[in-house]
Amino acid sequence: MRSSLRIRNQIGRIFSVAGIVLLLIVVVYPQFWMIAGAFKTQAEFFNNPSWALPESLNLDNFVLAFKQANLGQMYLNSALVTFPSLFFILSLGVAAGYVLEVMVFRGRNTLLLMFLAGIMVPGQMILVPLFMFYFRVGLTNSLWPMIITYTAMGLPLTVFLMATYFRALPREIFEAATMDGASMIRSFFSIGLPLMRNAIVTVAMVEFFSIWNDLLIALTFTTKSSLATIQVGLLAFSDEFGSIQYGPLFAAISMNILVVLVFYIFLNRQIMAGLASGSLKG
């Protein structure tokens, strides 16, 4: 009886170890295969089986990808769009969350609901009017349409999350500060912001990835190829060269994976917590 139980336990353990190994292979192998492909020559793609490892580790494909696809410009564009958008979303959103939760005035719940309502609306609903508007005021052919649109789309979730985080703070902190004569703007900068540091990092993670990885907005407002973000440019590169030169395409895709991986290695805890708490976002 005892030994049969032990055997059953052992079989169970073997099954779970096998399951976990299979899980890891399924998750990791496609990424590994893509990065390995970035080192293959065109001949290797045609002559060797697809699962074969590269024969040498030279960086020619990466060099070609940077030259042909203009990857450097694309990463620069992505950064020039993502970081200003993040800055606007966070500075405006945190301030709005503070007002809507800490301060007292009529209609603040209505305003909070109004922001909340924006979370679910798909981007398609605002694209055409914005496109017409940016064209009319002459912003097309710059990165501003993307920055403004990302800011408007990121605000609802940020305001909502920040209001939730401010709700968790005891109100007495702010009341005591007013007793000491601090204005609300002052307590925002000297109490609210410092206390919200972790929350701001969390929200920043959610918004960073949704902007950096976005295709819809970027595709709509990329009116010329020199404005392409990395996602738009990668798609165009794949359409143009994808069926002719696999190596550079694989190198470009691998770069896109590796950039995110570097972030992830250092910040995975915050990223996972952030994305899970931002799961309201559609």
Add this chain to the structure above:
Amino acid sequence: MVKKVLGDRRAIATLLLPAMAIYVLAKLVPIAWSFGLSLFSGNPLRGFKFVGVQNFVKFASDPAALKATQVTLTYAFVVTIGQVVLGYLLALLYLFVLKNASSTIRAIVFFPTVLPTVSVALLFRGFFAIGDNQGPANSLLNAMGQPSLEFLGSGMGTFFVAVMMELWRSMGFYAILLYAGLVDISNETLESARMDGASGFRLVRHIVVPLSLPILLSSVIFSLNATLKVFDGLLALNNGGPGTETTPLTLFMYLTSFQYAEYGYGSTIAIALTLLCLVFTLVIFRSSRRDITQN
């Protein structure tokens, strides 16, 4: 006096107005504008013509629109079920098998969630077919004695790859979401159930699943809301094709508006999509509410 400072109008205006201004001008006004546009046909170059509800009538009888709606709904249902089931199984694995040793595995399985969808789609395109060299998926099929399949040559095949791709990308995310809910089930509850003789499958079936129903429902709502808006994945994987076989509403709207410059009809499609998201969220929310009050 505290009341007065807490209600300081100048502070409210300074801190709130910038966010309000951008939100109203770049989100609310465009939404209203889209509703207006849906009553017109044409574009700024050709000029607009008022057509009333004709765009909506057209949508209801346009085979392309119905096809796109069908693609969106099928994709949303299949992927939502897959995401939540896979995520839940993974969460159970983390909690009951891996226990405290699971943090590295959690992080590895989560990683594809933050990868750009464009990269993931191009990766899967290569994985299932790269020109003459057929990619590892077909190599695996051949190794098992099966002939190669041209996955991206048919609507069904593309749809299959798209679903696999999205599950691969997001299962780690749903695992974390559901794991957070499972961890909240108190150890005492689990212990007392164990004392009563529940273990393994029965413990999960009768104790864990009922207790995690709320988080399962919010995962379903979240997942439907995200999958109904699928865009980059299907666009980058096979351009919504072959033909329009895997073109969802989002892509159909994009092409209608920006390729064919039919701004009015494009806005109509956007409204249909928004209504779809709204209806599903409300229906699931309502039905889950009723369940909770009944128990």
